[in-house]
Amino acid sequence: MFQNLSERLETAFKNLKGEARITDLNIANTVKDIRRALIDADVNYKIAKEFTDKIKEKAMGEKVLNAISPGQLMVKIVQDELTELMGGQEAEFNISGNPAVILIAGLQGSGKTTFTGKLANYLKTKKGKSPLVVAADIYRPAAIDQLTVLAGQIGVDIYAERENKDAVAIALNAIKQAKATNKNVVIIDTAGRLAVDEAMMTEVANIKAAVNPAEILFVVDSMTGQDAVNTAKAFNDRLDFSGVVLTKLDGDTRGGAALTIQYTVNKPVKFVSSGEKMETLDVFYPARMAQRILGMGDIASLVEKA
Amino acid sequence: QKTKEGFLSKITKAIAGKSTVDEEVLDNLEDALVGADVGIDTTIQIIKRIEARVSRDKYLGSGELNRILQEEIQQVLVDAPEQSYRNFETPAGIKPYVILVVGVNGVGKTTTIGKLAHNYKKAGHEVILGAADTFRAAAVDQLTIWSERVGVPIVKQAMGSDPSAVAFDTVQSAVAKNAGVVIIDTAGRLHNKAHLMEELGKIKRVIRKVIPDAPHEVLLVLDGSTGQNALEQARQFTAATDVSALAITKLDGTAKGGVVLAIANQLKIPVKYIGVGEKMEDLLIFDKHEFVDSLFKAD
Ligand SMILES: Nc1nc2c(ncn2[C@@H]2O[C@H](COP(=O)(O)OP(=O)(O)OP(=O)(O)O)[C@@H](O)[C@H]2O)c(=O)[nH]1
Ligand SMILES: Nc1nc2c(ncn2[C@@H]2O[C@H](COP(=O)(O)OP(=O)(O)OP(=O)(O)O)[C@@H](O)[C@H]2O)c(=O)[nH]1
């Protein structure tokens, strides 16, 4: 797609050099190409349409500098808009409170447990906190063992109750334990759940109500397709989460789900997970993500070349 | 859960009572397919075929229109060359039947193995599991719990040991016990990591030292909520291991898994199983008809 979009832009440049302003006509194909690039990147098709329509509106009548074509200017506007949309929110991370409680939630296999370990490691090594991780997944086979292994790797304490089948009670007991042992951050790993699973969505809402979290993070696989809109909305409706974690960005997915989610719930991406090792936790760079979704390198350099 | 309504009632959203193939029908069809993760290229191909078959604005009974749409979409999907899997039978003359399960991280490989083991056991086979994910935290514990749940033996080694050594042991033990089915779990790996993909090749080669024509099935597990990246997964895993079949998981949610149409279209790999839950009973044999139906189910 990178090739594709850049090549088409080159053509657009040749054909339209000299046009002074962006008009409906001279960007019609570019808008189509951009929309297609977004859908290829897994941006929800309805959002891709709304987004490009909005941007077209915005670009209309805009003056074209003589160095670039209207098509290129249009792509630049898209990229700026995309960057702003994804970075518009202040992405502070709230670890006030003693202990500060952080609730982790998301679909099955999205990377919650791994992220729980990474976050604990980050808070311990970079922020000087003493975290307690909590295994509140009472369903998945060996979920407790998994978090135990990760906690061991990073040298952080874990709270688990193998016989307790009440995730809310486990979470509350963990907070008591944290207070008793001077832990100042409690990270609660929960079971994966589908947004349509009423009983499970109620469970996580109950955990939230019981523990009053400082942060609720929605962990989402960056390879997610069109359904990201449903999932993000459903989790946000139930939890009003405070931030998003994008996982598995070490893959080669374009990650359009990031845009879908921003557009749908307008919550900041607070962390990026890009590997299986405990150190692979990154902050989020909106501009890089915008470029990745659009499937092209730095537009600015393209513009300079022209 | 999947409903049993027919195509006719579900496609309503896409073609809302239409009986002529006009621009609007095609646009709605396009939205339904793209919105189900089928991807633009395959969607355009399907639409072109429909256009070629029925000229635009031609009147059809709505039943006939639905049948044509259903047929054209189904046609993209490929059938497995051998159908015994539908009853969890193994192909005649192959014993043990060795299944290697591969895929990216967290898609549902280990769970699918638990479900397959349950079904093969129920069908009367002696099943052995191989815990060749020695990397992910507690992966062996997880498969061990599945082996206990289902009541089948597992071959395992310590965490961190060589996955191909585990695979070798498992197959050798199956031969020694005259077992019917061997299912080998592997660690999740992203397809753009060359060294991890190479490890799969090694596992295959080592299995072949025991049984030259094994593995008889390389099952690529895909998460049903994954978008267009699944196509690249299928491409890369096929390049590394000759994937012979697909399983799509997590179709008990609202995701449609339509990207398998793109995979079938480009790579001709059949889908054999779908996962519809986390319990061992939650595995279904892929049914083209129901799948195409579900693509048009309203959210
Ligand atoms: N490559 C890569 N793998 C990851 C990343 N995050 C998690 N994983 C892997 O993805 C798989 C699933 O991760 P988990 O942390 O178990 O996911 P989960 O959301 O806790 O899963 P459930 O509890 O079953 O819902 C594991 O194999 C992890 O090692 C990442 O950023 N990159
Ligand atoms: N709802 C639902 N959840 C599923 C399905 N299949 C698997 N899961 C869940 O998805 C999560 C990941 O499943 P695993 O079987 O551990 O996935 P994996 O591919 O082995 O993961 P790694 O080994 O870490 O790469 C678990 O929470 C499973 O219970 C399914 O069909 N439906």
Ligand SMILES: [Mg+2]
């Ligand atoms: Mg987990």
Ligand SMILES: [Mg+2]
């Ligand atoms: Mg596994």
